[in-house]
Amino acid sequence: MDFKELQRKVMKNAFEYGERHDVKIDEDFALIKLFEEVGEFAKAILIHRKKCRTKKLVSEDVSKKELSKELADVVGMAIVNAYLLNIDLEDAIDKKWINKEK
Numbered sequence: 001m002d003f004k005e006l007q008r009k010v011m012k013n014a015f016e017y018g019e020r021h022d023v024k025i026d027e028d029f030a031l032i033k034l035f036e037e038v039g040e041f042a043k044a045i046l047i048h049r050k051k052c053r054t055k056k057l058v059s060e061d062v063s064k065k066e067l068s069k070e071l072a073d074v075v076g077m078a079i080v081n082a083y084l085l086n087i088d089l090e091d092a093i094d095k096k097w098i099n100k101e102k
Contacts, residue, residue, distance in 0.1 A: 034077040
């Protein structure tokens with residue numbers, strides 16, 4: 001799947017979520033949701049690295065799966081933010097990370 005197709009599917013999911021939960025998917029929502037997802041990713045890292053309360057400890061496989069899901073949420077919300085801010089994220093990543101445009 002290419003990036004544009006990925007973005008289309010992520011946005012379809014985001015807008016369906018908004019309809020299902022009567023939430024307006026706008027720039028404010030997307031930014032705050034991104035912060036929330038980064039926090040959940042951080043929590044998953046702590047659990048994965050066993051730097052949490054013992055009652056939260058889970059197996060390596062379970063913690064890795066949760067970590068993957070939370071990172072997917074962070075990336076997904078970054079894509080939603082880019083879309084709502086009219087940013088070509090694929091181009092921005094190319095310029096910032098790959099071809100290192102100044």
